[in-house]
Amino acid sequence: MKLNSPLQVYKYLPQTNCAECGEATCMAFASHLIDRSKKIDDCPPILKENFKKKYLELQTLLAPEIHEITIGTGEHAKRIGGDDILYRHQLTFFDPTALAYDVWDTMPENDLVERVNKIQNFRKFYVGKFLKVDMVAVRCVSGDALKFAAAVRKVSETTKLPLVLCSFDPAAIKAALDVVKDKNPLIYAATEKNWIEVSELALNYKVPVVLYSSDLDKLKSMALTFREMGIKDLILDPGTYPQGKQLKDTFERFIKLRRAGIKEGQKDIAYPIMAVPLNAWLVFKDAVAASYWETVLASMFTVRYGDILILHSLEPYAMLPEVHIRDTIYTDPRTPVKVAPGVNEVGSPTKDSPVIVTTNFALTYYTVESDLSSNKINCYLAAVDTDGIGVEAAVAGGQLTAAKIKDTFQKANFEFKDKTSHSTLILPGLAARLQGDVEDVTGLRVMIGPPDSGRIPGWMEKNWPPKPK
Amino acid sequence: MTKKIKLSELGSLIGGDIEALEGVKIEGDVEIDLEQAGMNPQMAYALGHETAQMAVHLMNISRILGYPVDQMIGGPAAPKRLNKLIESRFSVGKIEEWKTPIQEVVLGATSSDGGSRKSTITLGGENALPYYFDSPMPHRNHITMDVFDMPINMAKAVKSNYEDVINSPAEWAKKVVRDFGADMVTIHLISTDPNIKDTSPAQAAKTVEEVLQAVDVPIVIGGSGNPEKDPAVLEKAAEVAEGERCILASASLNLDYARIAEAAKKYNHVVLSWTQLEINAQKELNRKLMKQCGVARENILMDPTTAALGYGLDYAYTNMERIRLAGLSGDTELNFPMSSGTTNAWGAREAWMTASPLKEDSDWGPREYRGPIWEIITGLTLSLAGNDLFMMMHPTAVQVLKEITQTLYGLKETEPLNIDNWIAAVV
Numbered sequence: 001m002k003l004n005s006p007l008q009v010y011k012y013l014p015q016t017n018c019a020e021c022g023e024a025t026c027m028a029f030a031s032h033l034i035d036r037s038k039k040i041d042d043c044p045p046i047l048k049e050n051f052k053k054k055y056l057e058l059q060t061l062l063a064p065e066i067h068e069i070t071i072g073t074g075e076h077a078k079r080i081g082g083d084d085i086l087y088r089h090q091l092t093f094f095d096p097t098a099l100a101y102d103v104w105d106t107m108p109e110n111d112l113v114e115r116v117n118k119i120q121n122f123r124k125f126y127v128g129k130f131l132k133v134d135m136v137a138v139r140c141v142s143g144d145a146l147k148f149a150a151a152v153r154k155v156s157e158t159t160k161l162p163l164v165l166c167s168f169d170p171a172a173i174k175a176a177l178d179v180v181k182d183k184n185p186l187i188y189a190a191t192e193k194n195w196i197e198v199s200e201l202a203l204n205y206k207v208p209v210v211l212y213s214s215d216l217d218k219l220k221s222m223a224l225t226f227r228e229m230g231i232k233d234l235i236l237d238p239g240t241y242p243q244g245k246q247l248k249d250t251f252e253r254f255i256k257l258r259r260a261g262i263k264e265g266q267k268d269i270a271y272p273i274m275a276v277p278l279n280a281w282l283v284f285k286d287a288v289a290a291s292y293w294e295t296v297l298a299s300m301f302t303v304r305y306g307d308i309l310i311l312h313s314l315e316p317y318a319m320l321p322e323v324h325i326r327d328t329i330y331t332d333p334r335t336p337v338k339v340a341p342g343v344n345e346v347g348s349p350t351k352d353s354p355v356i357v358t359t360n361f362a363l364t365y366y367t368v369e370s371d372l373s374s375n376k377i378n379c380y381l382a383a384v385d386t387d388g389i390g391v392e393a394a395v396a397g398g399q400l401t402a403a404k405i406k407d408t409f410q411k412a413n414f415e416f417k418d419k420t421s422h423s424t425l426i427l428p429g430l431a432a433r434l435q436g437d438v439e440d441v442t443g444l445r446v447m448i449g450p451p452d453s454g455r456i457p458g459w460m461e462k463n464w465p466p467k468p469k
Numbered sequence: 470m471t472k473k474i475k476l477s478e479l480g481s482l483i484g485g486d487i488e489a490l491e492g493v494k495i496e497g498d499v500e501i502d503l504e505q506a507g508m509n510p511q512m513a514y515a516l517g518h519e520t521a522q523m524a525v526h527l528m529n530i531s532r533i534l535g536y537p538v539d540q541m542i543g544g545p546a547a548p549k550r551l552n553k554l555i556e557s558r559f560s561v562g563k564i565e566e567w568k569t570p571i572q573e574v575v576l577g578a579t580s581s582d583g584g585s586r587k588s589t590i591t592l593g594g595e596n597a598l599p600y601y602f603d604s605p606m607p608h609r610n611h612i613t614m615d616v617f618d619m620p621i622n623m624a625k626a627v628k629s630n631y632e633d634v635i636n637s638p639a640e641w642a643k644k645v646v647r648d649f650g651a652d653m654v655t656i657h658l659i660s661t662d663p664n665i666k667d668t669s670p671a672q673a674a675k676t677v678e679e680v681l682q683a684v685d686v687p688i689v690i691g692g693s694g695n696p697e698k699d700p701a702v703l704e705k706a707a708e709v710a711e712g713e714r715c716i717l718a719s720a721s722l723n724l725d726y727a728r729i730a731e732a733a734k735k736y737n738h739v740v741l742s743w744t745q746l747e748i749n750a751q752k753e754l755n756r757k758l759m760k761q762c763g764v765a766r767e768n769i770l771m772d773p774t775t776a777a778l779g780y781g782l783d784y785a786y787t788n789m790e791r792i793r794l795a796g797l798s799g800d801t802e803l804n805f806p807m808s809s810g811t812t813n814a815w816g817a818r819e820a821w822m823t824a825s826p827l828k829e830d831s832d833w834g835p836r837e838y839r840g841p842i843w844e845i846i847t848g849l850t851l852s853l854a855g856n857d858l859f860m861m862m863h864p865t866a867v868q869v870l871k872e873i874t875q876t877l878y879g880l881k882e883t884e885p886l887n888i889d890n891w892i893a894a895v896v
């Protein structure tokens with residue numbers, strides 16, 4: 001964005017401090033526009049006619065450096081691009097890299113449906129949510145437009161995930177577009193050879209389109225040409241070579257494009273970038289080797305500026321790291337991920353159920369919670385407010401203390417005498433050193449659990465219920 | 470972005486009377502794409518083109534309803550068609566702020582320099598982020614593999630590689646260099662921990678001597694992590710390894726770092742300055758090592774802490790990237806090469822658990838394949854942030870991480886490949 005201080009933004013706001021936006025002052029609202037936690041439309045007065053000019057100016061000035069593009073429709077629609085920075089500590093990255101997994105039109109129908117289901121059903125629980133993948137890329141391998149269109153139809157009947165229609169043959173793309181034109185698919189790709197026909201399709205069907213060339217001059221020329229024709233939703237594929245010097249050059253192209261777009265404000269190429277880690281399969285025939293190398297390429301281009309990836313391996317050892325590295329890079333570094341402190345019920349606890357203490361760091365809390373609930377352990381789980389810090393660091397840093405633990409139960413009106421038959425609480429193994437303090441401060445019996453909450457079930461078998469004193 | 474609007478909302482927007490469209494029947498609610506007209510309507514308002522704009526809207530409606538406006542008045546300009554590319558050249562500048570190189574640090578010493586290593590390793594010297602075109606990286610990344618002075622708990626996939634050598638640090642060290650391509654060896658003296666075996670410093674120093682004799686690569690000497698015991702252990706180890714330019718791991722703020730610094734100076738070693746994911750703590754410790762303890766710049770390496778993929782890698786990555794950017798941009802308390810305890814990746818459940826503890830998760834598949842890739846991706850991510858030296862455990866992880874970092878560094882030649890028809894590839 002072109003503005004970088006709240007003061008600059010403030011000049012465009014109504015400056016009445018009416019607080020309708022939920023902020024006390026226009027200045028406070030301005031700082032939220034800068035850090036992108038609020039949108040201009042959250043200020044009702046500026047939407048009025050008399051502010052129209054300022055509104056429009058502000059909208060242009062606040063637009064992200066990298067053009068934002070939506071692929072697909074409805075709840076599964078995916079936004080990519082939208083970035084303003086080169087390094088995550090400078091703010092945060094927006095619009096997580098879209099992961100598109102491939103199917104192809106020469107697959108038998110049953111296999112095709114099964115593969116699509118595998119893609120759309122993939123999930124990995126992580127800090128209170130499921131990590132999932134985003135799109136299906138349909139490749140035209142047959143060279144037959146009708147066959148391609150039929151495969152695309154089958155895929156679109158099977159999933160609501162956005163589609164990427166992959167063919168260098170404009171006739172094939174057109175046949176597929178006729179089938180899914182209402183679903184805002186991404187078309188891949190316009191090249192030096194076919195761009196005239198593909199641009200015609202992008203215009204007629206109003207769909208986002210990928211431009212492909214590993215020559216950055218050509219890529220820029222195409223981008224300029226398409227833009228001139230009024231096609232704005234462009235994605236750049238600068239070619240993903242899987243090995244050797246060619247891979248080194250590929251990495252360089254990604255850095256160059258993004259630096260030009262963000263640091264130098266070169267609007268002409270400030271579009272989302274696509275990488276094709278699938279190309280690892282062009283050189284590795286062994287499935288494990290290919291999956292590994294594909295995951296390496298996917299991770300590298302998630303860290304360095306890939307906005308959408310085309311992938312092939314559905315092996316869990318490829319998909320798990322892929323969704324995790326994406327989450328790693330796109331987690332907002334400004335806010336530790338935490339849960340609300342308090343005492344929660346897991347399952348349906350009774351008076352004989354254990355009371356377990358953990359911290360309110362989301363990763364810690366959800367790990368423990370899922371270990372308990374998936375093992376059907378009914379209990380009370382207390383999330384102590386450690387400012388979103390995990391157990392060991394919170395003990396070391398003084399956010400997990402006996403006083404804090406006591407406070408958590410008090411604030412929740414949790415009376416051990418009424419709620420339990422045992423007046424006992426269980427501390428994490430990594431907080432063992434708090435045992436004495438907690439006993440003194442709360443007057444309860446304190447047991448020390450294992451270091452890893454995954455071992456609580458085994459530990460319970462031996463240690464629960466506690467032996468009467 | 471394209472703005473959609475319902476016909477029923479149009480009246481209020483343009484303030485006009487839709488019924489004025491004589492002869493057309495409106496059936497249901499029609500969605501109109503305002504951008505079709507080639508001009509952002511809001512922009513048009515702002516520019517004072519209200520009247521023109523209203524006409525555009527009306528024509529749009531008419532066109533959508535099948536009224537042949539285009540033929541009648543030519544209509545708004547149809548989207549432009551081009552049949553020749555607008556030729557253009559791409560160029561981008563280098564980063565001006567990167568003026569301060571990263572300190573070069575030499576590990577190991579050959580006989581001509583008072584040691585007994587066959588060759589030395591140089592880390593650092595970068596003038597840009599790793600693998601960036603601004604300035605080529607002067608030295609490649611290196612890998613040091615873990616060896617322990619006693620059998621320890623390891624993930625099954627790791628352990629199966631070391632069962633034959635688990636009782637002999639010297640054999641273990643030989644194996645990682647000979648069979649697994651380790652550039653260096655780290656000997657972890659964990660048995661010295663008072664809570665483990667409380668091995669004496671003298672006994673631990675013997676193990677270090679054995680390892681130095683077994684291999685001729687530079688080595689890292691690691692304590693047990695016990696802040697009370699480590700200074701004495703590292704001191705003694707430094708003494709028996711005099712002149713070898715080993716890395717002493719580690720000096721940290723919660724132990725007597727001055728003793729470790731002193732040992733490094735006296736016996737010619739490199740200090741690993743270790744802090745926990747905190748850039749200011751790293752600055753502070755480096756400053757203390759230089760100013761207060763008099764450690765020369767060429768004898769400092771940093772370990773800003775590695776947290777595994779899914780377990781805090783976001784902190785570790787950003788911390789390293791910030792440190793490297795600060796160093797390149799002139800912070801001379803942070804422009805040192807970095808080391809990562811990449812082995813920490815094995816702490817992640819995804820690396821070692823047989824299956825997901827959660828029924829809702831998709832199948833996690835065989836863990837033998839999950840562990841190494843967890844270590845690879847943790848290392849690769851940090852290599853992109855600027856890490857120079859990786860402490861690792863699994864042979865496959867070492868091999869793959871070497872392959873990718875050396876490719877990006879420019880050492881790997883392969884036959885050029887044509888990817889232009891990847892879409893039709895049969896894979």
Ligand code: B12
Nearest residue numbers: 358364389390391392393396397428449450453746776781
């Ligand atoms: C990420 C991290 C950080 C992040 C913390 C981010 C966060 N939101 O928590 C940051 C950068 C902020 C950080 C800072 C510090 N850290 Co730190 N950090 C780590 C690191 C790398 C990973 C910790 C982690 O997230 N683990 C994953 C979570 C899920 O684990 P967990 O909370 O412990 O939960 C598990 C178990 O405890 C158990 N469990 C949880 N609840 C319960 C309940 C019961 C009943 C049971 C039975 C089990 C159980 O199961 C859970 C799942 O396995 C570790 C080193 C490592 N690799 O382990 C160091 C580590 C924890 N940090 C450490 C230190 C010293 C610090 C600092 C004091 C450093 C400093 N000088 O600044 C600060 C303190 C900051 C503060 N408290 O304000 C030390 C702690 C040493 C010690 N034992 O005292 C460690 C071990 C590093 C080390 N080896 O020295 N750190």
Ligand code: SF4
Nearest residue numbers: 018019021026029043
């Ligand atoms: S709603 Fe708008 S005018 Fe009112 S305080 Fe917020 S920013 Fe200012």
